[in-house]
Amino acid sequence: MPSTAVTPGSPHRRSLFVCAEDTAESAAACEWALKHFYKEGDVVHMTYVVTCLTQRTEVFHGVVGGSYSLQQSVEAREENRLLAEARARLEERFLPLLRPKLVPYQLHLYAEREDVGLQRVAQLLLQDIEQRDPALVILSAHNKPGSEEGLGSVAEFISLNCHRPRAIVRPHAQGQ
Template sequence: MPLSMAYYTVAAKRVQSHRPDVLRSILIAVDVVPEALRALDWATSQLFKPGDNCHIAHVIKSHSPQTEVFHGIPGTAYKFPDPAPLNERQEITMAKQFLKDRVTTPLDAQGIPNHIHLFVEEHSAPASAIGELLIKVADEVKADVVVLGTNDKTTAERWMMGSVADYCSNNMKHPLVLVR
């Protein structure tokens, strides 16, 4: 067994013994990237047991801020209407279809109760904003464990683009399992 999988198994056993008399609440953050779907697959095969509740969090980066042009003279700014609502509706529809096809249908087939938490953020939202949303959901559902997929970014990529997994690993108060 690879070392990384051993780590995840040990973490899962610790979480399972946390409150054996109470149903567990498990939060899984999913995205359309393969790493997030691997985290879902890992959680369903290694972590779940009968009676657990699964909460799925998905953040769509669609909403764009209103465009404003300044002419240099105070009071002469012009605001353009936001072109995003049409795209936003389409992206929300696509996200709902993705969640149905790749998340809720397989979970329902396995008999795993699931609850979807869908959010829309601005395209320019930093990783910290998405991380804060996940922390808020984890607090609201009283998550016993949070499962996140993570990818293999270089240090420079993490510094330049940010990383939700990095943010959550530094700020999450709930037990956190990162799956590669």
């Protein structure tokens, strides 16, 4: 794992990576990381994949090189609306945890096609994890059926394929 160089007199800035979702479990995982792992100067990266894109309309002409991709303005407006709504929901859920402690954060939204599979979402998150070079990847367990660990499909895929330090935060016993 690459180390981060620290120059004298400058604060050490680590990255923490939260697989963000608009769920109580995801917020609890972030809260756990802030309480048990966060150090002043760390940057919290929250990444979420929004499934909202539709297939682009393509027009083909009989001329070589005469194919054009068109994005309908109505579709583009709808995608922008869905991205803005996702940003607002995530900020509503996470900012009350981050702002009181003045935690620097970055919210990363990735737009994918509506028919994208869970494995593709996990792959996008893994790519983003590698780009951010976090000291810790924070995942939330949802106690979903179908996996031995009680993780959701995306968290299970990341847990098995991520080569960075990970923390899997389980929901409270009260059934969250």
